[in-house]
Amino acid sequence: MPAVPILAEPFVRIDHSxxxxxxxxxxxxxxxxxxxTGxxxxxATSNGVAASERAAFYAALVARLTERGSIAxxxxxxxxxxxxxxxxxxxxxxxxxxEGDAAARSLLARTRYLLTDASQRVVDEAAASPRLAPWVSAGVVRPARLALDAAAPAPTxxxxxxxxxxxxxxxxxxVHLQRHADGSYRTLMVQLSPRTPIPRSLADVDVEPAWEPVALDACCDDPRHAEVIGRLTRGLAEVTLAYPDRYLDFLLRLAPDLAPGGVIVTTDCGHADERALYGHFTPALHTYGGSLTEALHFPVLDAFAAALGWGVARTDEPLDPLHTAILIPSGPDAAVAAAFDAHLDTGRVMALMDTRAAGAYSLDDGEHRRALRCYLRCVAMDPWEPEHRYRVGLAAIADEYYALAIHHLLVGWDEDLERRWDIAFELGRAHALVGEPDAAVTWYRRSVEHAPHPVTWANLAHLLRTLGRDAEAAEAERRAAASAEISGR
Ligand SMILES: C[S@@+](CC[C@H](N)C(=O)[O-])C[C@H]1O[C@@H](n2cnc3c(N)ncnc32)[C@H](O)[C@@H]1O
Structure with a gap:
């Protein structure tokens, strides 16, 4: 990991830190x-339900833009x-x-998909992944580095x-702000103290927060943000808000490049309800691995759209942790808002994620039958996702439904092009339990190609002994001991 020089610094605004x-x-x-690695x-954002809904929205959007003459x-x-x-x-x-109808396939033939990320390595690895590489070779996916703080987006x-x-x-x-009852604002400053001489990750620094007075119109580079923040906080006594000015600045730079009627779809963790702003508090820093995440307050997008005359529609279920909004820089369009309601405001993604979570809790609690029902529902909703097939396999084996496990694990094996899940190991287990040792040996051998785990070698050795294949069994025992030594298991 590269070191980021951090000297003992005075307090700086958190967004500049x-x-x-x-x-x-x-x-x-x-x-x-x-x-x-998880x-x-x-x-939550890349599952087949979310992607299929967005593809259906895209088809409806293109039909609308064609009808209004924006595109040929x-x-x-x-x-x-x-x-x-x-x-x-x-x-x-x-x-x-x-895999859609003829109209979807002809839309695909016209589509250039610009796949971008701030990290060149992320882009390169995504483009080389077995799922995307064929689309890249076919010229449909065009990978490029694009950071949101760049001066201009990728040309199309x-x-x-x-x-x-x-x-x-x-x-x-x-930018983090607090509004006080007298109409004044404060902004969140932080002072960082490195815990190690050369900090290499967020875990290597201590963060001390402090709120300092700030003039609202000095908070953000673009003066329109002060108006948006004013609209959002007007009439509220005490407010704490993380205002995504960098993201909105990017959208402002991008807007002229959109075809008239073109749409920006934002999906993120966050909240839909004004009540999330009430009161004064210092938000906790959320980290995933070494990355930072700040929940998005979706009503910001309403106020931003209103200030700029953009069209907007968004999900608003207050209990949901994940929301979606569309923004239309050229102005409101009732037909596109109806397409949003039909395709993006369905609750199906939250149903998938909640069912998956219920499956995980049930499996942890030893409620294997319930876990199996939950994961089968996930498969019904999102049949392309190998993770659901893998978990159906785990629950079905635990509940002694071996044939069902084998069926779903085989589909999962075909779908899991990146070999993210050790489906071969579970297939080995299911075949061994159902009394098919030759098939079990085949799958355990596939498992150790990707994940040379000592348990897999030991299971393999045991099966090979029972089959009388003693020389292979001895080799598997040797590998089990060697890999246990390396992994410490
Ligand atoms: C939390 S991940 C989300 C990835 C993916 N969209 C998903 O939903 O799974 C955030 C991604 O944004 C990228 N990223 C972080 N800062 C960025 C920036 N300033 N501009 C563009 N991409 C950025 C990261 O490299 C990472 O791939």
Whole structure:
């Protein structure tokens, strides 16, 4: 990990602090790995349900833009994804079009998908992933580095109709403000003290917060933000707000490049309810791995759109931790708002995530049958996701439904191109338990190719002994001992 020089500094505004340099350095260094390891969660924004809904919204949007004459029939179109991470959303979005009806497939043939991220390594690894590499070779996906603080977005050779921002507005600095009853404002400052001589991650620094007075019109570079913040906080006595000015500045720079009627879709963790602002508090810093995240207050987008005359629609269920908003820089469009209601405000993504969480709790509690029902529902909602198939396999084996486990694990094996889940191990277990030792040996051998775990070698050795394949068994026993020594297990 690169070191970020941090001297004992005086208090600085949190959005200007080296915390954000550590965050950027972490993404630059780690690339797409944190998604595979689960250090950074991404299923909520990149699952097949979310991607299919956005693909259906895209089709409805293109129909509307064609009807109003913004784009020509059959002309190429650009979709821009910012902060694209490991590219799973992109792969699912394109798959939804490819497996859709004739209209979806012809829309896909016109689509140029600009896959961008601030980290060159993230972009390179996403583009090289087995899910996206074929789309890159076919020229449909065009990978490029794009940081939201860059002067201008990537140029496009086809009208830009849709921008996808999944879980990235919360990953760029925001200015933190408190409004007091007398109408004055304070901003959050931090003083960092390195815990180690050369800090390499957010865990290596202590952060001391302090709120200092600030003039509202000196908070943000663009004077329009003061108006937006004024609208949001008017009439409220005590307010604490993380205002995403860097993200909004990027959208302001991007807006002229959008085709008339083009839409920005923001999906992020955050809240939909004004009550989240009430009172004075110092927000906790949320970190995933070495990256920072700040919950997005979605009513900001209403106030921003109102101040600029942009169209806006968003989800507003107060209990949901994940929200989606569309912004239309050229102004409100009732047909596009109706498409938002039909395709993006469905609650299906939250249903998927809640069912998955219920499955995990049930499995932990030993409620295997309930876990199995939950994960089968996840599969029904999101059939392309190998994680759900893997977990169906775990629960079904625990509940002794071996044939069911084998069926779903085999589908999962075909879907899990990155070999993120040790599905081969579970297939080995299921076949062994159902009394098919030869098949079990085959799958355990596949498992150790990707994950040479001592338990897998030991299971393999045991099966090979029972099959009378003693020389292979002895070799597997030797490998079990060696890998146990290396892994310390
Ligand atoms: C939390 S991840 C989300 C990835 C993906 N969109 C998803 O939903 O799983 C945030 C991504 O934003 C990227 N990122 C961070 N700061 C950025 C910036 N200033 N400009 C563009 N991308 C940025 C990171 O490299 C990372 O891939």
């Amino acid at each position: 080296p915390l954000w340099r550590l965050h950027a350095a972490w993404w630059a260094e780690r690339g797409a790995a944190p998604f595979a 250090e950074v969660p991404s299923l 029939d059959d002309a190429p179109l650009s979709v821009l994804e910012i902060g694209a991470g490991d590219g799973r959303f992109a792969a699912n979005f394109l798959r939804a079009l490819a 050779d086809a009208p830009l109709v849709l921008v996808i921002a999944n879980y990235v507005a919360s990953a760029v600095p925001a």
